Amino acid sequence: MNKALWDISPVVAPDAPLFPGDEPYALKWTARLSPGCPVNLSAITMSPHVGAHADAPLHYADGVASAAEVSLDPYLGPCRVIHAIGCGPLIRVEHLRHAAENLPPRVLVxxxxxxxxxxxxxxxxxxxxxxxxxxxxxxxLIGLDTPSVDPATSKTLDSHQQLLRLDLRVLENLVLDDVPEGDYELIALPLKLAGACASPVRAVLRAL
Structure with a gap:
């Protein structure tokens, strides 16, 4: 029997929400099935921050790892989903204490x-x-179901800078709508995008 699987990735589409100024998702056809062509071929343009994504350290510092250079280990393995629904502008320690015993190496809020x-x-x-x-x-690794670990108006990106200082990885823009609080296996591997500041992921949780 297959273990239960939760797809925690939003659809990547032209109307996907994104930070103002980011490049939206767009798709064009470069070839279509026809008597002279055996395949459909498409090309896409988008910010790597559209949809569920993994920020690389290069997103918030120079001279550090790009999406192609990060270790995959943080993105695969035991994970805890903690509910802090309605926590307000900031996720504070008191919102997580109820589920903090024996934390695994990955936490999604x-x-x-x-x-x-x-x-x-x-x-x-x-x-x-x-x-x-x-x-x-x-x-x-930490993650959440909002666009960023820092507020939209932040110019100092204090939480991103904590990630850099502490060598943590992050997943943003997840969809945790139907995921009960508890422990899972996380699978959310970034693509090997040379020089990129982030990578889209197809993030899933699997029952342990």
Whole structure:
């Protein structure tokens, strides 16, 4: 019997919500099935931050790893989903304490009853001290069901800088709408995109 599987990736489409100024998803056909052509071929353009994605350290610092250079280990393995629905602008330590015993190396936080389907700048982000608190408990990857670990208006990206300092990885724009709180196996591998500041992922959770 196959283990239960949760697809926690939103659809990548032209109307997918994204930060203002980011390149939206677009697809064009470069060849179509016809008497002289045996295949359909398409080409896409998009920011690597559209949909569920893994920020590379290069997104928030120079001279560090791109999406092609990060280790895959943080993106695959035991994971805990913690509910902090309605936590407000910042995910604080007190929102996570109820599920903090014996944390696995990966923690995803559900902030929303339903993930936004249009751009909304008033999303929940991680408080920098929460990132540090999780790292001190052995967590190597954090994630959430909003566009960023920092508020939309932040110019200092304090939580991203904590990720850099503590050598953590991050997944953003997940869809955790139907995922119960608990432990899973996470599979969310970034693509080997040379020089890219992030990579799309097809993120899934599998029952243990």
């Amino acid at each position: 559900r902030c929303n009853e339903r993930a936004d389907t249009v751009w909304n700048p008033d999303f929940s982000a991680y408080a920098p001290e929460t990132v540090e608190w999780l790292a001190a408990r052995g967590v190597r």
